Amino acid sequence: MANKKIPPLDLLFFLLETPGSPKHVGAVQIFQKPRNAPEQYLRALVRDIKAVPVEPPFNHRPHFPRFGLPEWRVDDSLDIDYHIRHSALAAPGTDQQLLDLLQRLHSGVLGRDRPGWIFHVIEGLEGDRFALYSKIHHAYIDGMSGVKRMYGSLSASPHETRILPSWSYSASSQAKRSIPRPGGDPLSGLAGTLATQARAAREIAGSLRRMGREFLQARPGGAQPFFHAPRTRMNKPVEHDTRAIAVCTLPLDRVRAIGERTGAKVNDVVLSVVDAALHDYLEAKNENTTAALVALCPMSIREEGDDSATTQASALHIRLGEPGAGPVERLQQVVASSRASKEEARALSREALLDFALLMAGALELADRTPLGRLLSPSYNVLVSNVPGPREDVLYLRGARQLASYPISAFLPGGNLNITVLSHGRQLDFGLVADKQAMPDVALVARAMERRFSELQAAVLGAPEKRKTASRKPNKKKVTPASRVRRRSG
Numbered sequence: 001m002a003n004k005k006i007p008p009l010d011l012l013f014f015l016l017e018t019p020g021s022p023k024h025v026g027a028v029q030i031f032q033k034p035r036n037a038p039e040q041y042l043r044a045l046v047r048d049i050k051a052v053p054v055e056p057p058f059n060h061r062p063h064f065p066r067f068g069l070p071e072w073r074v075d076d077s078l079d080i081d082y083h084i085r086h087s088a089l090a091a092p093g094t095d096q097q098l099l100d101l102l103q104r105l106h107s108g109v110l111g112r113d114r115p116g117w118i119f120h121v122i123e124g125l126e127g128d129r130f131a132l133y134s135k136i137h138h139a140y141i142d143g144m145s146g147v148k149r150m151y152g153s154l155s156a157s158p159h160e161t162r163i164l165p166s167w168s169y170s171a172s173s174q175a176k177r178s179i180p181r182p183g184g185d186p187l188s189g190l191a192g193t194l195a196t197q198a199r200a201a202r203e204i205a206g207s208l209r210r211m212g213r214e215f216l217q218a219r220p221g222g223a224q225p226f227f228h229a230p231r232t233r234m235n236k237p238v239e240h241d242t243r244a245i246a247v248c249t250l251p252l253d254r255v256r257a258i259g260e261r262t263g264a265k266v267n268d269v270v271l272s273v274v275d276a277a278l279h280d281y282l283e284a285k286n287e288n289t290t291a292a293l294v295a296l297c298p299m300s301i302r303e304e305g306d307d308s309a310t311t312q313a314s315a316l317h318i319r320l321g322e323p324g325a326g327p328v329e330r331l332q333q334v335v336a337s338s339r340a341s342k343e344e345a346r347a348l349s350r351e352a353l354l355d356f357a358l359l360m361a362g363a364l365e366l367a368d369r370t371p372l373g374r375l376l377s378p379s380y381n382v383l384v385s386n387v388p389g390p391r392e393d394v395l396y397l398r399g400a401r402q403l404a405s406y407p408i409s410a411f412l413p414g415g416n417l418n419i420t421v422l423s424h425g426r427q428l429d430f431g432l433v434a435d436k437q438a439m440p441d442v443a444l445v446a447r448a449m450e451r452r453f454s455e456l457q458a459a460v461l462g463a464p465e466k467r468k469t470a471s472r473k474p475n476k477k478k479v480t481p482a483s484r485v486r487r488r489s490g
Contacts, residue, residue, distance in 0.1 A: 003071055003072070003073060004071060004072050005069050005070070005071050005072075006062060006069070006070045006071060006072060006139065008358055009358060010138075010139040010140075011070055011139065012358060012361055013137065013138040013139045014062060014070070014112075014137075014139055016361065016365055016412075016413060017109060019109055019241060020238050020239050020240050020241050021238045021241070021410070021411050021413075022107075022108065022109045022110065022241060022410065023137065023138045023139070023410050024106075024109075024110050024116065024135050024136060024137045024138060024410060025135075025136060025137075025138050025141070025146065025407070025408070025409045025410055026106055026133060026134055026135040026136065026407075026408040026409070027133070027134055027146075027150060027405060027406065027407045027408060027422070027431070028098075028102055028131050028132070028133045028405075028406050028408060028431075029131065029132045029133075029150070029397075029402055029404070029405045029406075030125070030129055030130075030131050030402070030403045030404045030405075030406075031129060031130055031131070031132070031397060031400040031401060031402055031403060032127070032128065032129055032400060032401045032403055033128045033129065033130065033400050034158065034398075034399035034400055034401075037128075037399070037400075042086070042121060042123045042130060043086075045121065045163075045397075045398060046084065046086045046121050048163050049084055049119075049121070049163055049165055050080050050081070050084050052163055052164070052165055052167075052168045053168055054078060054080070054083075054115075054167050054168065055167065055168050055169065057072060057115075057140055058115055058117055058140065058166075058167035059074060059075055059078055059115060059167075060072040060073060060074055060075060060115060061073060061075045061112065061113065061114055061115050061116070062112050062116070062139065064112075075114060075115050078114070078115060079114075082114065082118075083114075083115065083117060083118055083119060083167075084118075084119050084121075085118065085119070085120050085121070086120075086121045086123075087120060087121070087122055087123075088122065088123045088124040089101065089122065089123070089124035089125060090124070091124070092126050093124040093125045093126045094126060095125070098122065098125060098131060099245055099246070099247075101122065102133060102245055102408065103242075103243050103244065103245050103436075105120060105133060105135065106135065106243050106245065106408055106433070107241040107242055107243055108241055109241070110135065110137050116136065116137030116139065116140055117134070117135065117136040117137065117140065117167065118134075118135045119132070119133070119134050119135075119165070119166075119167075120132070120133040120134075120135075129403070130400070132397075133408075134150070134166060136166070138410060146166070146387075147387050147388075147389050147422065148169075149166035149167075149169040150166055150405070151389055151390050151395070151424070152164055152166070152169050153165050153166065153169075153397060154390075154395040154396060154397055154402060155395065155396050155397075156392050156394065156395060156396070157396065158396045158399045158401070159399070160396065160398070161398055161399075163398065224294055224317040224318055224319040224337060224340075224341060225317075226317065226360075226363065226379050227367070227376045227377050227378065227379045228294070228377055228379075229293065229294035229377055229378040229379060229380050229381050230288065230290075230291035230292075230293065230377070230378070230381070231377060231378055232282060232287060232288075232293070232378075232381055233282075233285065233287065233438050233439065234278075234381045234382055234415055234416055234417045234434075234438065234439070235378040235381060235414060235415060235416070236416060236435070236437070236438045237368070237416075238411060238416050238435050238437075238438075239437065240435075240436070240437060242435075242436040242437065243433055243434065243435070243436055244433075244434045244435070244436040244439055244440050244441070244442045244443075245408060245431070245432065245433055245434075245442070246432040246442045246443040246445065246446040247404075247406040247429065247430060247431055247432065247446065248430045248432075248446040248447075248449055248450055249404065249427050249428065249429050249430065250273070250427070250428045250430070250449075250450070250453050251426060251427060251428075252266075252423055252425070252426050252427050252428050253426050254457055254461065255269045255270070255428060255453075257460075257461055258331075258456060258457065258460045258461060261460050261461065262328070262331055262332070262335070262460060263335065264331055264334075264335045265335075265338070266386065266423070266428075267297070267338070267386045268331060268334050268335045268338055269331065269456070270384065270386055270421055270428070271295055271297075271318065271320060271334045271338070271384060272320070272321060272327070272330045272331040272334045272456065273449050273452050273453045273456060274295070274320075274382065274384055274419055274449060275293055275295070275320035275321050275330060275334065276321070276327070276330060276448070276452040276455075276456075277445050277446075277448035277449040277451075277452050278293060278381070278382060278445060278448075279293070279323055280448040280451075280452070281444055281445050281448060284444070289323045290323055291323070292319050292320055292321060292322055292323070292333075293320045293381040293382065294317055294318065294319055294320065294378075294379070294380045294381050295317075295318045295320055295380060295381070295382050295383070295384045296315050296316070296317060296318075296379070296380035296382070296383045296384070296412065296415070297315060297316045297317075297318055297383075297384050297385065297386070298315050298383075298385045299315060299316055315360060316338075316341040316342065317341060317379065317380055318334070318337050318338050318341050319333075319337040320333070320334055320337070321333040321334055326459070327452070327455050327456040327459045327460075328456070328459050328460060331456065331460075361412070361413070363379075364379060364412060364413040364414045365413040367379070367413070367414060368413035368414050369413075373414070378414055378415075379414055380414065380415060381415065381417075382415065382417045382418075382419060383409075383411070383412055383415055383417065383418045383419070384419050384420075384421075385407075385409065385418070385419075385420040385421070386420075386421050386423070387407065387420065387421070387422050387423070388423050389405070389422050389423050389424035390424050390425070391424075391425065392424070392425060393424075393425030393426050394425070395424075395425075404427075404429050405422055405424060405429050406422070406429050406430070406431040407420035407421070407422045407429070407431040408420075408431045408433055409431065409433055410433075411433075411435070416434060416435035416438050416439070417432070417433070417434045417435075417438075417439060417442070418432075418433045418434075419431075419432050419433075419445075420433075430446070430449070432445060432446055
């Protein structure tokens with residue numbers, strides 16, 4: 001990957017980045033130490049993690065020449081102690097203290113004079129727990145590739161001692177694609193690429209004509225047009241890099257059961273719960289809640305078996321439920337809107353969707369940085385990303401059992417609230433990241449999500465089943481982060 005040009009969609013995250021709106025993504029994983037773990041358990045873990053080699057692209061830094069296109073260059077002086085850090089919470093090491101720390105760690109732009117990632121091992125969590133927090137520039141990975149790497153370091157066996165962190169994951173499929181086929185004709189390959197791009201350009205032109213008509217007169221029941229969302233505090237400009245973070249967890253099996261009963265997808269259920277919670281929050285702030293909100297939902301277009309560390313995603317605008325809708329009615333409205341947006345996306349090729357993502361980001365950035373943003377309505381109110389993880393319910397890192405894994409992401413132009421959900425095993429772990437100036441109490445949204453999910457669950461499935469949690473709480477005191485952290489924010 002040395003001296004390789006930075007792909008346009010990855011480069012976009014560098015171009016969109018400002019001191020107040022960094023474009024890195026992250027996650028915090030919380031683990032229970034193994035029983036009878038030695039006193040030096042975490043010190044040895046950090047030592048062994050640092051000993052693992054750093055693979056591309058994580059040993060590369062961006063280079064922006066005065067002339068020519070930006071490119072990736074190998075960092076020959078990579079300082080592993082800068083990238084991997086070991087710290088501890090002061091006693092008593094509560095979950096709130098961890099969130100306060102994460103809010104500080106997640107702020108600030110990653111320097112471009114080094115590879116764009118930092119990894120923290122955080123000890124001192126009460127209940128004999130510890131946390132791993134990673135912070136990686138979005139130009140290096142997207143959600144799917146990031147999750148694949150994050151969970152590649154875990155094992156279903158508590159006896160596995162091998163360490164394979166995200167930066168040492170070798171993308172085999174990427175290597176396979178980089179090997180030229182014997183006897184291949186380069187001119188033929190170039191002709192095919194030009195033909196593909198020409199076809200994508202025609203598709204984009206047709207989509208732009210359609211969106212222009214929809215912008216002038218929105219079609220009821222159709223896909224959500226651009227710049228037709230109501231203006232809320234979630235659309236205030238982001239001026240500082242301070243963040244408010246909250247987390248919560250929902251049971252994946254119950255979410256799936258609701259979907260099976262109503263014909264909805266997991267993401268539809270997630271969107272309806274988020275939507276209802278945001279209306280509760282806005283109403284509590286005495287803001288106008290007479291119009292339906294709009295979610296911007298990233299959509300992976302990564303080909304099966306593609307492990308490359310690049311961004312391969314587009315996004316959908318999805319109109320959410322009406323303000324006064326009941327739980328089931330709201331879900332049905334979200335399902336209808338989601339299907340309409342997906343149908344329009346399916347009409348485009350993969351190349352057209354990638355090009356469309358660039359155009360959309362450019363339009364959002366133009367509106368965000370010019371007076372045009374005050375003349376137009378916002379394009380969306382909340383960024384909601386659903387990233388599927390492994391199916392295994394119990395995973396370990398060198399004998400330490402993972403209890404939760406909360407994604408902590410970034411903003412796109414035009415919005416200051418990101419809600420990312422990661423599914424793994426039998427749970428959905430949500431990470432809510434907001435601009436601290438606009439939504440310092442974003443934890444209220446997390447609490448409302450739990451409450452609104454309970455209402456939807458009761459309306460569709462009846463009384464919730466009692467879940468056995470003993471297997472997730474090795475100690476007598478309540479230490480599972482999903483039950484303690486999920487309602488709090490700094």
